[in-house]
Amino acid sequence: MSWRYLPVSDWKPRFGRIYLLRGLLFIVAAFFHSQSAAQSSLDGNKLLTLWAGSLPIILTAPHGGREAIPGIPARRGIGVAQFTAERDSNTAELAEALAVKLRQRLGAAPFLVIARFERKFVDANREPGSAYEAAQAKTYYDNYHRALGDAAQAIRQKWGSGLLLDIHGQGEQAVTIYRGTDNGKSVSQLHQQFGASALTGPKSILGYLASRGYKVLPDLGGKERETRYTGGYTTRTYGSHQGTKIDAIQLELGSDLRAKANLERTAGDLAQAIEIFTREFLLRDLSAGAPGQSPAP
Numbered sequence: 001m002s003w004r005y006l007p008v009s010d011w012k013p014r015f016g017r018i019y020l021l022r023g024l025l026f027i028v029a030a031f032f033h034s035q036s037a038a039q040s041s042l043d044g045n046k047l048l049t050l051w052a053g054s055l056p057i058i059l060t061a062p063h064g065g066r067e068a069i070p071g072i073p074a075r076r077g078i079g080v081a082q083f084t085a086e087r088d089s090n091t092a093e094l095a096e097a098l099a100v101k102l103r104q105r106l107g108a109a110p111f112l113v114i115a116r117f118e119r120k121f122v123d124a125n126r127e128p129g130s131a132y133e134a135a136q137a138k139t140y141y142d143n144y145h146r147a148l149g150d151a152a153q154a155i156r157q158k159w160g161s162g163l164l165l166d167i168h169g170q171g172e173q174a175v176t177i178y179r180g181t182d183n184g185k186s187v188s189q190l191h192q193q194f195g196a197s198a199l200t201g202p203k204s205i206l207g208y209l210a211s212r213g214y215k216v217l218p219d220l221g222g223k224e225r226e227t228r229y230t231g232g233y234t235t236r237t238y239g240s241h242q243g244t245k246i247d248a249i250q251l252e253l254g255s256d257l258r259a260k261a262n263l264e265r266t267a268g269d270l271a272q273a274i275e276i277f278t279r280e281f282l283l284r285d286l287s288a289g290a291p292g293q294s295p296a297p
């Protein structure tokens with residue numbers, strides 16, 4: 001058979017106009033109903049920058065956000081240990097610039113989870129009881145950690161294991177980068193597989209940065225312990241000592257390294273450091289972000 005095309009004027013609505021209108025109203029109502037159900041979850045995502053990656057690398061930045069959460073008062077922190085609401089200036093921008101540079105270098109993007117909400121409303125690097133106060137803030141916190149958990153899960157499924165870098169800023173030493181791993185706990189898998197060189201050797205992230213003139217603490221001799229910045233909720237929760245298969249390192253960058261004028265350079269050097277580490281330890285056979293494969297027989 002062949003289709004016969006009716007001229008437009010021959011088309012008749014299948015139902016009368018009233019039915020058509022009712023049907024339309026029903027569809028519109030159903031749409032808005034489902035929208036409102038999903039709305040609180042969507043609101044939480046509005047203040048996040050999220051990339052689904054195609055590399056076994058997650059970059060997170062919980063403290064660089066600049067946006068207020070509408071209708072929520074600032075946290076007061078009563079009874080919260082180590083309470084601070086201070087922003088880690090330019091770490092959101094740095095994490096994003098770093099992700100872009102990594103994608104350029106490796107031809108594949110990392111996973112990226114950036115909080116755009118101000119720390120004074122939600123601290124995404126604290127356990128839930130210390131992270132927020134207003135009930136409406138929960139969804140922002142939950143969405144941040146859902147994204148992080150999903151990224152870790154995706155990496156385990158596709159690559160088996162991976163790396164998480166949690167990007168922060170410190171105001172104590174302007175040109176120093178502190179490493180935080182709970183003195184090795186959150187990178188225990190990496191250490192087991194490759195020894196100390198994966199954390200402090202010339203092809204480690206911090207080792208390469210030191211070779212470029214960055215001051216790194218604890219120093220790379222391996223004798224100093226982490227005392228000042230030892231990691232946080234993120235590295236403690238998602239690190240490989242928890243059986244996550246994700247080695248987690250907190251990086252605390254000094255204020256000069258995060259100054260606007262230096263962001264591109266810092267992001268570029270970090271990207272190069274991560275690329276060297278990735279090719280040496282993470283994906284020895286890196287081809288467009290594909291999982292590491294043994295060579296064909």
Ligand SMILES: [Zn+2]
Pocket residue numbers: 063088167168169
């Ligand atoms: Zn921080």
